[in-house]
Amino acid sequence: MSRIVVHGLEKSYGDARVLERVSVTAEPGEFLSLVGASGCGKSTFLRILLGQEQQSGGVVVIGDRPIVPEPTPQRGIVFQRYSVFPHLTALQNLLLVEDFRSGGPFGRVFGARRRRARQEAETMLERVGLAHARDLYPASLSGGMQQRLAIAQTLLGRPQILLLDEPFGALDPGIRVEMHELLTELWNEHGMTVVMVTHDIGEAFKLGTRVLVFDKVRHDPQFPSAYGATITYDLKLDRKGRASARDVAEVAAIVGTTRLDSAIATTAS
Amino acid sequence: MLARGIGAVQAEAGANTASPPPSVPKTRLRLINARVSRGGAVLLGTLPFAAVAVAYLSASAQRLAVNANDKLLPSPAQMWSAFFDLATVPDKRSGDLILWADTYASLVRLLAGVGLATLTALLLGIAIGFIPRVRAFLLPFVTVVCVIPPLALLPILFIALGLGETAKITLIAIGVAPVMVRDIANRVMELPPELIAKAQTLGGNSWTMVLRLVLPQTMPRLITCVRLALGPAWLFLIAAEAIASTEGLGYRIFLVRRYLSMDVILPYVVWITLLAVATDWLLARLSYMVSPWAHPGSGK
Numbered sequence A: 001m002s003r004i005v006v007h008g009l010e011k012s013y014g015d016a017r018v019l020e021r022v023s024v025t026a027e028p029g030e031f032l033s034l035v036g037a038s039g040c041g042k043s044t045f046l047r048i049l050l051g052q053e054q055q056s057g058g059v060v061v062i063g064d065r066p067i068v069p070e071p072t073p074q075r076g077i078v079f080q081r082y083s084v085f086p087h088l089t090a091l092q093n094l095l096l097v098e099d100f101r102s103g104g105p106f107g108r109v110f111g112a113r114r115r116r117a118r119q120e121a122e123t124m125l126e127r128v129g130l131a132h133a134r135d136l137y138p139a140s141l142s143g144g145m146q147q148r149l150a151i152a153q154t155l156l157g158r159p160q161i162l163l164l165d166e167p168f169g170a171l172d173p174g175i176r177v178e179m180h181e182l183l184t185e186l187w188n189e190h191g192m193t194v195v196m197v198t199h200d201i202g203e204a205f206k207l208g209t210r211v212l213v214f215d216k217v218r219h220d221p222q223f224p225s226a227y228g229a230t231i232t233y234d235l236k237l238d239r240k241g242r243a244s245a246r247d248v249a250e251v252a253a254i255v256g257t258t259r260l261d262s263a264i265a266t267t268a269s
Numbered sequence B: 001m002l003a004r005g006i007g008a009v010q011a012e013a014g015a016n017t018a019s020p021p022p023s024v025p026k027t028r029l030r031l032i033n034a035r036v037s038r039g040g041a042v043l044l045g046t047l048p049f050a051a052v053a054v055a056y057l058s059a060s061a062q063r064l065a066v067n068a069n070d071k072l073l074p075s076p077a078q079m080w081s082a083f084f085d086l087a088t089v090p091d092k093r094s095g096d097l098i099l100w101a102d103t104y105a106s107l108v109r110l111l112a113g114v115g116l117a118t119l120t121a122l123l124l125g126i127a128i129g130f131i132p133r134v135r136a137f138l139l140p141f142v143t144v145v146c147v148i149p150p151l152a153l154l155p156i157l158f159i160a161l162g163l164g165e166t167a168k169i170t171l172i173a174i175g176v177a178p179v180m181v182r183d184i185a186n187r188v189m190e191l192p193p194e195l196i197a198k199a200q201t202l203g204g205n206s207w208t209m210v211l212r213l214v215l216p217q218t219m220p221r222l223i224t225c226v227r228l229a230l231g232p233a234w235l236f237l238i239a240a241e242a243i244a245s246t247e248g249l250g251y252r253i254f255l256v257r258r259y260l261s262m263d264v265i266l267p268y269v270v271w272i273t274l275l276a277v278a279t280d281w282l283l284a285r286l287s288y289m290v291s292p293w294a295h296p297g298s299g300k
């Protein structure tokens, strides 16, 4: 397992600075929740950790080496949308992991290996409650089922670091609670480092071992995009679920959420 | 608010059980919302065909009544007999059944040309759409080639490649390939970056991603591309055959034009239309078979 060290990270798109002076160290097995106002650069930060985008300045080190500037199996990702492959059934989506990993130039495993992969995939489908949907295409799965499939697929890749970008943002509240349980279980089982972006502060405190808030500290009224966001608040929760209502309120105030009541309610429970 | 809503629904339900439901008031729906029944759709769809047929038959009957030897608007019987002869009576000189020899020659050219274009579109389109270096190298070129009118190239092709099959097949391929290449490249570039990133986190490399992600996701669009390209392909085929050929559907039409043989030309046009409709239908079926995921609500 490898720790993530981010130091002095900076990201600009042309003249617009999105992130600046972002520094954070995540120990192996930590569960980081990232919150912040919409458009402040959380997804950008995650895309840099993923290797899908490159920083404009600063360093990102994973383990003992600078980050590889392209996505690799070391880091798994679940997006809010487009997280599974629409042209493959649920089972095929999971089989694809082994196909990509050890399928050689055909991108497909055969024979005994395929049977083993199939078994593993079916076990995983069972695990996330999708056994009945194994032969359905994602288009005919509900949003919650698609995200469960996406998480299952990503975990089959056994990443050391799991990146989640508002993975439950499009789901109904009831389904969301279900997904929280599933994610917590899988995280306890696999012990990977998790970095999750969410706009739901309750979710951030409920799941994370640590809550990071992204916010702009400097403002230029003439040129709003002159300064970027940085980490303004870094709260370690001594084991999960023990955030005080004051902490939650403080974070909520920074993020400017209108859902403070629900946030406190979720964490308190 | 919610309670009131439920109350209202219950009251309505109560009213429904107590007295017979009031008949739905006939309201005039907006044009865009007025639905068409199945039978209605068939009827409406048939109407234009029927109108053309009736117009032709009456015009033809009128002309033939004035002059029984009129060649311009032959009667259905005359057309059928001419068409039937071409299909069943061997040609005196060559011994061929002309209709089938023409159809075969034309379809081979069409298939070869469109097939070549499809292969090019698949290879170049995916390479341009997926690999930034190839895109930088070839996209400007393909974009320019796209706007050259292919028929203007026809004389060049005949001069360079001779009057044989090669020139005709090349014309069809050159005529439809550039647009197909661009379309496929666009489709590949439209693939959600999330999916491409995810594939890489699962261990995909450039080649295996082409096989397992890009190719299958491009297939429905490729087939649509071919369906759309068949229209221009027929145009180029007939143009090439009209200028230099010894057999083929287009050749025949332009040959018999000299004798004003509308009794051959018209059935040939209908025949070409039928062939085009049949190929289009087959390709649509193929798309359903190859990419069932892209056609939700069809089977499964």
Ligand SMILES: Nc1ncnc2c1ncn2[C@@H]1O[C@H](COP(=O)(O)OP(=O)(O)O)[C@@H](O)[C@H]1O
Residues within 6 Å of the ligand: A013, A018, A036, A037, A038, A039, A040, A041, A042, A043, A044, A045
């Ligand atoms: N590819 C891009 N080009 C230009 N600007 C971008 C790009 N991606 C994101 N941005 C800008 O960066 C800012 C942060 O975006 P994002 O990271 O998606 O925010 P968040 O996920 O916190 O809502 C936004 O203002 C957005 O407009």
Ligand SMILES: [Mg+2]
Residues within 6 Å of the ligand: A042, A043, A044
């Ligand atoms: Mg975002």
